[in-house]
Structures are given as C-alpha cells and as structure tokens.
C-alpha cells in the first residue's frame with residue numbers, strides 16, 4: 001500500500017540547503033564507519049580529513065538550495081536539467097575550492113542536489129525520487145565540461161574535461177551503472193533500503209544495509225568485483241548477527257572495519273546513501289514515507 005501523504009508545504013529551498021549540509025555533516029561525524037572518513041580519521045582515504053569533509057558540507061548548502069530553487073521556478077524538463085547540471089558543476093568547483101582540490105562529496109552532491117530538487121517540487125519522498133529519476137534520465141547538455149580549473153588547488157579526481165571519472169572507467173570495465181544508474185532508478189537504496197532502516201534501527205544499520213547491497217563504483221574502482229563482494233559480505237554478516245550492538249555483530253563489524261582499512265576499501269557510495277537518507281528523514285515527516293509504486297521503481301521486487 002502506498003502511503004504518500006503531503007503533510008505540509010515543501011520546505012523552502014534555503015531550508016533544504018541547510019538540511020542537506022547538516023545531513024552531510026552528520027554523516028561525516030557518525031562514527032565508526034568502515035573505510036569512510038569519520039571522527040577517527042580518514043578511513044581508507046589518505047587525502048581526506050574530517051575538518052575537510054565538514055568544510056565541504058558547508059560549501060554545498062548553497063548549490064543544493066539552488067537546485068531546489070530551480071525546481072520550484074522552472075517546469076520539469078530539459079531546461080531544468082540543463083540548469084541543474086550547471087548548478088552541480090558549479091557546486092563541484094565550490095567543493096574543490098573548499099578542500100584544496102579533493103573530491104570529498106561529488107556523489108553526495110549529485111544525490112542530495114537531485115533529491116532536494118524533487119522535494120522542492122513535490123514535497124514527498126516518492127515524489128522526490130520520481131522527480132530525481134526523471135531528471136537524471138534526461139541528457140545533460142553541459143556534461144563533460146570541466147569542474148576543475150578554478151585555481152582550487154590540486155585536482156585529485158578525474159572529473160575535469162578530457163579525463164574520465166572513476167565511475168566512467170568502472171562502467172566501461174564492469175558495466176556497473178553507478179551513481180547515474182541509482183538516480184535513474186529513483187535512488188532505491190536511499191528510499192527503500194537506508195531510510196526505513198535508519199528510522200527503525202539507526203544510522204549504522206542504515207549504512208550497513210546499503211553496503212550489503214549497493215554496487216558501489218568507489219569499491220569497484222579501487223578493488224574490483226572481489227573487493228566489492230568482500231565489503232558486501234562483511235556488511236551483511238554484521239546485520240545477520242543482529243547489528244553492531246550485539247557481541248557477534250560488534251566482532252563482525254570490527255573485522256569489516258579492519259578489512260576496509262587494510263585494503264583501502266572505501267564504500268563512498270554508501271556514505272552518500274546514508275547522507276541522503278538522513279536528509280530525507282529530516283526534510284519530510286515520517287507520515288509521508290512511501291512504498292513507491294512500480295512505475296518509479298520498475299525493479300522494486302529486488303528491494304523487499
């Protein structure tokens with residue numbers, strides 16, 4: 001049964017930007033997280049610190065608010081897609097300027113920017129997911145334009161003109177649809193996996209639920225299918241043991257944490273999924289949580 005009640009007017013764009021930045025900060029601060037930046041340090045990332053992630057989160061409030069404002073003021077369609085693509089690339093430049101050229105939140109900006117646009121336009125979780133999916137399905141006329149070159153400092157990531165991103169490389173090599181595929185399907189790991197688990201069992205379980213299922217291109221890029229499989233299996237083992245709060249679950253969590261550190265495995269896509277779930281949880285009343293319909297999630301059966 002679909003329960004998709006609009007309980008109040010959608011939050012304003014400025015509020016959505018603030019809530020998104022807060023969600024990014026809360027995700028970064030949540031500790032412990034296997035492989036990801038947290039209060040203990042950079043996890044599997046040699047080039048990131050917690051203060052860097054917090055600065056990056058703050059820098060993204062304005063572009064995410066701008067995505068929401070655009071969705072309020074323009075009808076859905078190609079012009080809005082072009083506008084949001086430009087805002088996204090400008091947001092990536094701001095992120096790189098805030099971090100000295102490190103890609104702290106590219107995937108997170110993508111997810112939260114599209115979902116903020118969807119929330120501004122529709123006010124509901126299912127509406128936001130469907131809206132984001134429809135936008136992501138449209139070609140971005142500015143795709144391939146550099147998001148580097150602002151004097152932000154060292155460019156650590158191949159998102160600029162002429163260089164393929166990690167996600168593109170992995171898509172070509174393994175056929176993984178990655179962050180674009182997740183968006184085009186209406187962010188099922190955010191809406192149908194992490195958000196309900198977050199509300200029931202908290203943030204660590206929500207992160208693990210995503211890690212146990214997501215085809216994360218960060219993991220594929222660094223460690224191939226074997227690395228991805230090891231992380232998914234490790235996360236599933238924690239959940240099977242009752243979560244990190246049980247003795248067996250805590251031991252399994254510790255094994256997963258050490259595995260990620262030893263092999264430099266970062267589940268960055270699941271970090272984004274957790275941040276997006278925290279954002280939706282804060283922005284939309286629990287009464288408006290939905291079981292989305294098959295039109296938005298054609299493969300919804302995959303997510304019980």
Ligand SMILES: CC(C)(COP(=O)(O)OP(=O)(O)OC[C@H]1O[C@@H](n2cnc3c(N)ncnc32)[C@H](O)[C@@H]1O)[C@@H](O)C(=O)NCCC(=O)NCCS
Nearest residue numbers: 085088107110113165166167178179182215216217268269
């Ligand atoms: C589609 C995006 C993510 C680029 O995709 P690509 O796979 O090439 O990117 P890249 O490898 O640099 O990073 C992808 C990031 O997504 C996350 N991710 C990885 N796997 C997944 C997954 N299966 N599901 C969701 N997120 C994932 C990770 O954080 C990863 O680092 C996006 O950045 C983009 O096109 N931006 C252009 C600007 C734009 O249109 N913005 C609009 C909204 S602001």
Ligand SMILES: Nc1ncnc2c1ncn2[C@@H]1O[C@H](COP(=O)(O)OP(=O)(O)OP(=O)(O)O)[C@@H](O)[C@H]1O
Nearest residue numbers: 028036037103104105106107108157218268271272
């Ligand atoms: N707490 C977190 N720590 C690290 N990354 C996170 C976190 N939360 C979300 N992420 C996501 O993980 C992605 C990190 O990207 P990735 O692992 O590809 O880093 P990179 O530095 O570009 O790659 P590499 O280090 O392999 O060269 C970001 O796009 C970001 O959105």
